[in-house]
Amino acid sequence: MSPFVTKVKAATAYKRLPFTHREYVGIAELRKLNPQTGKVPIALFGTDVLFDSSLILRRLDAEQPSPPLIAEDPATAARQYLLEDWSDESLYWYVQALRWSDKNEPRTLAENRKFVPAPLRLFAKPILRRLVGRQPQAQGLGRLPEEMLIAELALRLDNLVTLLARDPFFHADRPSVADFAIYGVSTTGFSGATPEFAEAFASRPALVEWRSRMDAAISG
Ligand SMILES: N[C@@H](CCC(=O)N[C@@H](CS)C(=O)NCC(=O)O)C(=O)O
CATH class of the missing domain: 3.40.30.10 (Glutaredoxin)
Known part of the structure; x- marks a missing residue:
């Protein structure tokens, strides 16, 4: 998850x-x-x-320096580090806000219940809400109306498509920390709890093709 x-x-x-x-x-x-x-x-x-x-x-x-997770060129490396941080600290919260929306919360709870110790599972809902469910509200994206959140997410995914028009991976011809961060967030987005994310991502062929390239690079 x-x-x-x-x-x-x-x-x-x-x-x-x-x-x-x-x-x-x-x-x-x-x-x-x-x-x-x-x-x-x-x-x-x-x-x-x-x-x-x-x-x-x-x-x-x-x-294990090879293959490297960051480009040698400092300007490219800077873009990759920034994109990694954007994915971890911003894109992640779009997915979290969608996971804990009123509509998706039951699916999110079902996915996370197994992480609550068995004797406490009866109280899984309040425990998970308190530990993680409230975080998107605290961060801020969880307070946006859902249509606005989805519209902003669509724009950010379009930004990623624009970057991928230039290179097979983000800012480079091989995966970097940026790709692995976005790969992680998009994997969670496809878990089943956030159909809005899955639909937005899957409707952009450049992103789907990029994930296939990532799968090939990871599994060799
Ligand atoms: N910046 C951290 C973020 C880690 C993080 O937020 N992990 C979540 C799971 S997706 C977590 O452990 N949440 C429990 C909590 O916030 O107490 C990283 O890149 O490892």
Whole structure:
């Protein structure tokens, strides 16, 4: 469900680095492993525990420089870093706002229920609402009327289409941190809880073709 987990897994697979993935980490264990932010993903490199998908991708490049996750040219690299950050800190909230809209909330709850410990599952709805469901309201996008949110999202997806008219990946001829971030968010957008996102993305052939290129690059 987490775009940031998908981003890390996809970048690790792209680099052909072996890894094991644990989907479920209990809340107590999560707080112990990552007291700083209490968020996923967390990556263990031997005894080093890293949090934050962007910091984990930097470490992946340090561990295994080839293929690189950022362009050599500084101007291109700057655009890729900025796009990665835009995806993590803005595009993500469009999807979150749609996931927790009145219409989509029941589907989102159904997808997330399994992450609530079994004895507390009866209270899954208030727990999940409090932990994550309120976040889009706090961030702001969750307060927009839905038509406005979807119209703005459509414009941002058009911006991505414009960028892809120039290059097969964002600002480059191979995937970078920008591509992995957007790949993660769009994967969550296709989970089934946000038909509005899925429809907006799927109706833009350039984006669909870009995701196919990403799938090919990740799976080799
Ligand atoms: N900037 C962080 C964001 C991580 C994040 O927001 N993860 C969400 C899951 S998608 C989370 O753990 N949310 C629980 C919370 O906010 O307490 C990253 O890139 O790793």
